[in-house]
Structures are given as structure tokens and as C-alpha cells.
Amino acid sequence: MPRLIALLTDFGHHDIYVGVVKSVILSRLPKAVLIDLTHSVPPGDIPGAAFQLRAAAPYLPEDALFLAVVDPGVGGKRRPICARSGGRLLVGPDNGLLRPAASALGEPEFFHLDKPQFWLPRLSSTFHGRDLFAPVAAALAGGTPPEEVGAPITDPVTLVFPSPLIASGGARSARGEVIWIDHYGNAVTNFQPEYLAGALEDASAVTFTVGGVDLGPPRTHYGASASGEALVVLGSFGYYEIAVRDGSAAERLSLARGTPVWVRGAP
Amino acid sequence: MPRLIALLTDFGHHDIYVGVVKSVILSRLPKAVLIDLTHSVPPGDIPGAAFQLRAAAPYLPEDALFLAVVDPGVGGKRRPICARSGGRLLVGPDNGLLRPAASALGEPEFFHLDKPQFWLPRLSSTFHGRDLFAPVAAALAGGTPPEEVGAPITDPVTLVFPSPLIASGGARSARGEVIWIDHYGNAVTNFQPEYLAGALEDASAVTFTVGGVDLGPPRTHYGASASGEALVVLGSFGYYEIAVRDGSAAERLSLARGTPVWVRGAP
Amino acid sequence: MPRLIALLTDFGHHDIYVGVVKSVILSRLPKAVLIDLTHSVPPGDIPGAAFQLRAAAPYLPEDALFLAVVDPGVGGKRRPICARSGGRLLVGPDNGLLRPAASALGEPEFFHLDKPQFWLPRLSSTFHGRDLFAPVAAALAGGTPPEEVGAPITDPVTLVFPSPLIASGGARSARGEVIWIDHYGNAVTNFQPEYLAGALEDASAVTFTVGGVDLGPPRTHYGASASGEALVVLGSFGYYEIAVRDGSAAERLSLARGTPVWVRGAP
Numbered sequence: 001m002p003r004l005i006a007l008l009t010d011f012g013h014h015d016i017y018v019g020v021v022k023s024v025i026l027s028r029l030p031k032a033v034l035i036d037l038t039h040s041v042p043p044g045d046i047p048g049a050a051f052q053l054r055a056a057a058p059y060l061p062e063d064a065l066f067l068a069v070v071d072p073g074v075g076g077k078r079r080p081i082c083a084r085s086g087g088r089l090l091v092g093p094d095n096g097l098l099r100p101a102a103s104a105l106g107e108p109e110f111f112h113l114d115k116p117q118f119w120l121p122r123l124s125s126t127f128h129g130r131d132l133f134a135p136v137a138a139a140l141a142g143g144t145p146p147e148e149v150g151a152p153i154t155d156p157v158t159l160v161f162p163s164p165l166i167a168s169g170g171a172r173s174a175r176g177e178v179i180w181i182d183h184y185g186n187a188v189t190n191f192q193p194e195y196l197a198g199a200l201e202d203a204s205a206v207t208f209t210v211g212g213v214d215l216g217p218p219r220t221h222y223g224a225s226a227s228g229e230a231l232v233v234l235g236s237f238g239y240y241e242i243a244v245r246d247g248s249a250a251e252r253l254s255l256a257r258g259t260p261v262w263v264r265g266a267p
Numbered sequence: 268m269p270r271l272i273a274l275l276t277d278f279g280h281h282d283i284y285v286g287v288v289k290s291v292i293l294s295r296l297p298k299a300v301l302i303d304l305t306h307s308v309p310p311g312d313i314p315g316a317a318f319q320l321r322a323a324a325p326y327l328p329e330d331a332l333f334l335a336v337v338d339p340g341v342g343g344k345r346r347p348i349c350a351r352s353g354g355r356l357l358v359g360p361d362n363g364l365l366r367p368a369a370s371a372l373g374e375p376e377f378f379h380l381d382k383p384q385f386w387l388p389r390l391s392s393t394f395h396g397r398d399l400f401a402p403v404a405a406a407l408a409g410g411t412p413p414e415e416v417g418a419p420i421t422d423p424v425t426l427v428f429p430s431p432l433i434a435s436g437g438a439r440s441a442r443g444e445v446i447w448i449d450h451y452g453n454a455v456t457n458f459q460p461e462y463l464a465g466a467l468e469d470a471s472a473v474t475f476t477v478g479g480v481d482l483g484p485p486r487t488h489y490g491a492s493a494s495g496e497a498l499v500v501l502g503s504f505g506y507y508e509i510a511v512r513d514g515s516a517a518e519r520l521s522l523a524r525g526t527p528v529w530v531r532g533a534p
Numbered sequence: 535m536p537r538l539i540a541l542l543t544d545f546g547h548h549d550i551y552v553g554v555v556k557s558v559i560l561s562r563l564p565k566a567v568l569i570d571l572t573h574s575v576p577p578g579d580i581p582g583a584a585f586q587l588r589a590a591a592p593y594l595p596e597d598a599l600f601l602a603v604v605d606p607g608v609g610g611k612r613r614p615i616c617a618r619s620g621g622r623l624l625v626g627p628d629n630g631l632l633r634p635a636a637s638a639l640g641e642p643e644f645f646h647l648d649k650p651q652f653w654l655p656r657l658s659s660t661f662h663g664r665d666l667f668a669p670v671a672a673a674l675a676g677g678t679p680p681e682e683v684g685a686p687i688t689d690p691v692t693l694v695f696p697s698p699l700i701a702s703g704g705a706r707s708a709r710g711e712v713i714w715i716d717h718y719g720n721a722v723t724n725f726q727p728e729y730l731a732g733a734l735e736d737a738s739a740v741t742f743t744v745g746g747v748d749l750g751p752p753r754t755h756y757g758a759s760a761s762g763e764a765l766v767v768l769g770s771f772g773y774y775e776i777a778v779r780d781g782s783a784a785e786r787l788s789l790a791r792g793t794p795v796w797v798r799g800a801p
Contacts, residue, residue: 004293006286012717013280013547016590019540019571023593026538026569030595034569035293035301037286043718044780056283059290059397061297072780075755075767125755127770130593183279184310221342221392233342236394246311246339271560273553280547302560302568304553323550326557326664328564450546451577488609488659500609503661513578513606 003065003089003141005034008053009129010041010070017129021067024120024134029142037066044072046097048257050159051180053090054100055237060088066101067137068092075125080113080132081156082146089146091137093128096159111150118149164190164199164263171201171265178210178242178259185248187255188241191263193234200265208232209262210242211253270332270356270408272301275320276396277308277337284396288334291387291401296409304333311339313364315524317426318447320357321368322504327355333368334404335359342392347380347399348423349413356413358404360395363426378417385416431457431466431530438468438532445477445509445526452515454522458507458530467532475499476529477509478520537599537623537675539568542587543663544575544604551663555601558654558668563676571600578606580631582791584693585714587624588635589771594622600635601671602626609659614647614666615690616680623680625671627662630693645684652683698724698733698797705735705799712744712776712793719782721789725774725797734799742766743796744776745787 086106102108164176235241353373369375431443502508545551620640636642698710769775
């Protein structure tokens with residue numbers, strides 16, 4: 001049985017782009033099993049895509065192949081690469097997109113996809129998802145080892161997510177930010193419980209503030225507040241998130257990626 | 268061959284939520300076959316989701332499993348449940364969502380999904396679609412009977428769709444409402460031909476009115492009117508719907524869910 | 535193994551329409567493999583759908599079946615048809631939608647789907663995608679030959695894409711137009727390199743103009759311009775397209791389908 005192929009792109013659903021990538025894969029590997037992680041990454045948003053990819057990665061089978069294409073540099077000098085980490089394979093452009101997921105899954109090795117015999121015969125300069133990444137992914141999912149489709153490299157592009165900062169005045173508070181707004185308008189912050197436990201002088205009773213609004217301590221679940229009320233919960237990927245019960249926190253509190261969020265420890 | 272798994276949620280396409288649910292299922296049941304009914308139910312819209320689920324249910328194979336998650340009460344006291352009805356299985360939160368489809372398919376039995384050994388090892392309080400419903404669905408689709416994943420219950424939450432009313436003045440007219448607006452802007456009413464035949468004194472020549480606009484009798488198909496003209500047709504799920512040829516009835520006539528619709532029988 | 539079934543519709547993602555079509559297919563052909571080309575064709579946009587279908591067609595396996603439904607005439611006199619061309623099958627309404635793809639794949643034969651025994655028992659007048667095309671596609675994908683599901687016809691509806699015009703004053707310039715706006719806001723024109731080589735007196739150094747803006751000669755790839763700058767590149771389906779690096783050409787230059795585009799040859 002071939003490796004499961006999980007797709008994540010910024011191709012959207014308006015065009016045939018995702019369908020054509022799947023067509024190329026299935027033409028070469030008819031027994032391929034494909035799932036969509038998302039294709040609604042904002043166009044060219046490499047950090048957003050990298051965050052989503054890393055969040056999804058642990059839930060896939062242990063031999064999954066990730067085909068991730070957010071590729072504003074297509075046709076230029078950026079390299080096409082494959083990473084192997086913790087048994088999984090990740091295929092995409094060398095622009096940082098694959099790095100956080102690859103590092104979360106294990107100790108990654110990287111390969112430059114430099115063997116044209118695995119690509120479509122004609123390589124466009126605008127759609128390597130179809131012409132290069134899809135056929136290489138089909139080969140890899142079908143059992144070809146990374147060593148055959150590319151040469152090892154040790155200098156892939158790195159990408160680092162914004163870390164929370166310890167505020168001046170010591171470890172009584174910390175400044176983080178919103179790193180993702182989801183479909184419901186929930187605002188995912190870059191605060192994790194483990195971080196706060198390590199960084200704050202006393203993390204036994206944290207409270208959150210955003211845009212001057214005191215959100216109080218984290219609640220147990222969305223329903224632990226009144227309808228329409230803002231609250232903080234520990235989100236499903238391990239980060240605290242700001243939500244509004246039966247509503248959109250992003251709209252209600254004017255939150256966007258990069259909006260600063262403050263946490264104070266116990267006084 | 269495992270049961271076909273049909274997904275219906277309000278997760279949208281912006282995030283990896285649907286993809287992660289599928290990942291969990293395929294990690295546990297690699298031969299699972301999954302289809303999407305829709306993931307664009309408005310956030311938290313339980314009646315809308317229940318209507319869609321019931322409409323789709325008869326078209327799935329006779330041993331299908333429905334995984335339906337619209338779950339504003341996640342993490343609180345609402346129970347996770349499974350229903351078995353007419354050979355199919357339905358999995359989701361106990362908030363009324365599964366009930367209309369389960370009742371339409373047969374005589375439903377219900378089970379409280381209270382066996383943590385079938386869940387992911389760590390249960391979040393915000394994403395039971397991933398942590399509880401997906402792994403239980405994988406077990407059930409793979410052949411585990413409902414009795415093993417939960418205890419029988421007899422008091423699931425009910426949900427009743429708004430029924431048309433017979434207007435005062437007898438059975439010469441009836442008042443219903445719009446219960447769904449589709450992608451094309453067609454407005455599905457809660458009038459069915461069988462209802463009108465039973466309720467009106469003379470249903471041989473009904474005419475429809477909405478917002479003061481006389482729509483006349485039902486037409487045979489969309490093309491039976493001029494371009495841009497409003498009309499009523501018998502929609503594909505058995506309800507009369509208001510449409511505008513080559514346009515959106517919802518926009519043109521300012522229709523929304525709950526908009527009252529009147530039917531008059533033959534004079 | 536059944537033929538791969540590739541779906542292209544204007545059904546959108548808001549409703550269960552696509553899911554129900556797949557349900558009908560899988561009920562009748564449980565081993566069917568389905569992929570989505572797109573379901574976001576603008577409602578009723580037959581030329582747009584035909585363009586997308588033709589663009590995708592060459593990337594599918596050589597025995598693929600295309601199920602394409604953009605069907606404003608559903609329930610009326612338009613015929614349901616199947617085309618066989620170059621080993622592939624195409625199923626949909628006889629309104630021109632299938633024609634360009636069928637002609638691109640080979641020498642098409644056409645069949646009128648006039649055998650009700652292959653349809654669902656009850657045919658609605660509003661959703662032939664579910665009631666007629668899906669079950670016929672399942673039969674064809676499973677091995678039933680087109681001759682059994684319909685009678686041969688020789689007069690399918692034609693559809694011709696807008697061709698570029700040679701401007702008055704001879705072959706020093708040509709007038710084309712925008713034929714598709716994609717998810718990124720790239721504007722696909724109807725100019726192909728082969729056309730320009732044949733039509734212009736000297737195509738060795740063409741330059742493009744749209745809305746009075748000089749776009750210069752085609753560049754090698756999106757990144758060959760400064761961020762925010764408009765440019766022309768040879769797009770992935772063989773047409774020149776107008777793009778803005780890190781932005782939307784459609785928004786920036788107010789482009790839409792039908793917007794005129796000019797090409798001048800070498801002076």
C-alpha cells in the first residue's frame with residue numbers, strides 16, 4: 001500500500017489547480033490515497049502554511065507523505081526539496097514551509113529534487129506543483145527512496161515562528177501575539193502552557209489581555225462563558241486561543257495575525 | 268470492505284480541521300473510504316446541519332456511517348453519541364443534529380460514547396471531532412458494533428424542523444417559511460406536495476406568495492420562466508423552492524431563513 | 535479497477551450537492567475513485583467550465599471519466615450526453631460544456647443518454663447531476679460501454695472560445711481578451727505562443743498592453759519583476775497571463791473576463 005499523501009497548498013478551490021495535481025499523482029500511482037489538509041492558505045503565506053502543516057503533521061500515519069506547495073518563488077532560483085523525518089516524507093519548495101513540521105517530526109534530512117527524469121517531460125515556470133512536485137511525490141509514495149530523486153543538502157531555508165517575549169520588569173508578564181485566525185474567528189496565540197510554566201515567576205494563575213480588554217484566566221471550554229462573551233481556552237493544537245462563544249473573536253475584538261497579546265502571572 | 272464514512276461539519280475549508288479528522292481516521296483504518304457531504308454549514312448552525320444531513324442520508328450506501336460534527340457545546344456536558352438506524356450508523360454530538368436523519372432512515376437506537384479506550388489518548392476540550400468522534404468512527408466503520416463503543420440511551424436530544432401552519436380562516440391557505448438558502452440563491456421552503464395535498468381544502472391549483480410578490484403556481488423546471496424571473500419549482504429534496512432563472516432568488520427577493528412564505532389552494 | 539472519475543461542476547461547497555453525487559456513484563460502484571477538478575465554476579458559466587475542463591483533461595489518466603455538470607437547462611429539452619474521445623469518457627449536459635475537452639482529447643463520438651434503466655428510479659426536474667449523470671457515470675466507470683447507455687448522435691451543441699483577432703493595419707498587432715481570472719487574481723489571456731508565431735509579421739519580440747498599461751515582453755517567471763509590479767508570463771496551461779508579483783492583477787489593473795488585451799510584434 002503506498003504512503004498516504006496529504007496535500008496543503010494556497011491553490012484555493014476556484015480553479016482546477018488542486019485537481020490537476022491529484023490527476024498527475026493518480027496517473028502515475030493509481031492506488032494513491034490522497035487527503036486535503038487545506039488549500040485555503042492565503043496566497044503566498046509561507047509562515048501561515050508552515051504553522052498549519054506543523055499542526056497537522058502528528059495526526060497523519062507514521063509513513064505519510066506531505067505535499068505542501070506555497071511557492072511564490074516558482075520558476076526562480078529556489079530549490080525544490082524533500083525532507084525525511086521520523087519516517088515521514090515532506091515535499092515542496094525550499095522556502096521554509098516544510099521546516100517546522102519536519103523538525104517537529106524528528107531529525108530531518110533534506111534532499112534537493114534535481115533529477116528531471118522524475119518530473120513531467122515539460123516543466124513550466126509557473127506551476128511546479130503539477131510539473132515537478134506531484135510526479136516526485138507519486139514516485140516517493142510508491143516506494144522510491146529520497147536518495148534516488150534528489151541529492152542530499154544540509155542548508156535548507158529556515159523559518160522561525162514568532163516567540164513570546166518576556167516583558168521588561170521581569171517574569172511577571174509576557175508579550176505574545178496572534179499567529180492564526182481560524183474559520184470561527186478564534187485567534188490562536190503563540191502562548192503554550194509549557195512556555196508559561198517555564199517563563200513566568202508564578203504561572204499558577206495567569207490572566208490574558210488583548211487590546212486593553214481583560215480576558216481573565218483560561219476557561220475549561222467554549223461553553224464556560226455566556227453567549228457573546230470573550231474568553232481564553234487551551235486550543236486543540238496546544239496554544240491558548242481567544243474565542244467568543246457563539247461568535248467571532250476576530251471580529252468582536254478586531255484581532256488579526258500579529259495583534260499583541262499579554263499574559264500576567266499570579267500577582 | 269469498511270463502511271463508507273460521510274462527513275458533514277461546520278469546520279469550513281480555511282483550516283486543517285477536516286484534514287486532521289480524516290488523518291485520524293486513516294491512521295486507524297487505512298482502507299477507509301471518506302466522502303465530504305459539506306463542511307460549510309454556518310458555524311454552530313445545528314438545525315441547518317440537521318436538515319442537510321437528513322437530505323443527503325437516503326443517497327448513501329445502506330451501510331454508510333455518517334460523521335456529523337457541529338458542536339458548539341464541545342467540552343461541556345453534552346454527550347457524544349452514536350445512532351444506529353436502518354443499517355446506517357450516525358456519530359456526533361447529542362444536540363439534535365443526528366436526530367432527523369436517524370429517524371428518516373429507520374427506527375433509531377442511540378448509544379452514549381462513553382468508552383475512552385476508543386478515543387485518542389489525550390482528549391482536548393475544544394476538538395472532539397478529532398479526539399473522540401474520528402477514532403470512534405474509525406472503529407465503527409471497521410466493524411466494531413455500537414454496543415462496544417457506548418452504552419444504550421433512550422433520551423437523546425430532539426430537534427424538530429419548523430412545520431408549516433394552517434392559516435386562520437381554514438384550509439384555504441397555509442403559512443410556511445424558508446428553511447435553507449443554497450449556493451445558487453434558491454430558497455428552499457418547508458412545503459412538500461404531500462403536506463399541501465393533506466392540509467389544503469383544494470390543493471389542485473396552489474399558488475405561492477413571498478414578501479408580497481405573487482409567484483404563481485409551481486413550474487416544471489427552472490427554464491420554464493424568462494431569464495431573471497422568479498418562480499417556484501419542486502426542488503430536488505422534495506420541497507418547493509423559490510428560484511430566479513439565471514439569478515439568485517435570495518438576493519432578488521431579499522429572502523433568508525425564516526422568511527414567511529404563503530401558499531393558497533384553488534379558490 | 536474502474537475508470538477514475540473526475541468531477542467538475544458549479545455546485546459550490548455550501549450544500550450537499552457534490553456529496554450526494556458522490557454518494558450515488560459510490561452506492562453503485564463502491565470501488566470508484568473520485569477526484570474533484572473544481573466545483574467553484576460561477577453558477578451557469580458554461581464557457582468558463584468548458585475552459586477549465588479542457589485545461590485539466592490532458593493530465594488525467596488515459597481512461598479517465600469526466601463528469602461535468604453546469605446545467606442551467608436542467609429539466610428542459612437539453613439532452614444528457616456522453617462523449618468518448620481518445621479513450622476517455624465525458625458525461626454531462628449537451629450545452630457545449632464537454633465539447634472543447636472532447637475535441638482536444640481526440641476524435642469524439644457522442645451518445646444521447648436516453649436509457650432510463652441506468653438512472654435513479656425517480657428523476658427530478660432540477661438535479662440531473664444526482665438522478666441521471668451520477669448513476670450513468672457509475673455504470674460507465676464500471677465498464678458498461680457508451681453504446682449501452684445511449685444512442686449515437688452526431689449533432690451535439692458546439693462551443694467556441696473567443697479567438698484573438700488580427701487588428702486592422704496588418705499583422706503587426708493582435709487583439710485578444712482575458713478569458714479567466716484565477717484564485718490569485720492572474721488574468722489568463724487567449725494568446726498562445728504558437729498563435730502569435732503564426733499570426734504576427736514578426737513575433738520575435740512581442741509586447742503586451744492592457745487598459746493603456748504597457749506590460750512589456752513576457753518574463754520568465756513571476757519573480758522576474760519587483761514586488762507589486764505587473765508582468766506577463768506564459769501560464770501553466772499554455773496561455774500568456776497577466777500577473778502582479780505578490781498581488782492580484784485583476785484587482786490592480788481592474789481586469790475581468792472579456793477585458794481586451796493587445797499584443798504588438800517587433801517593430
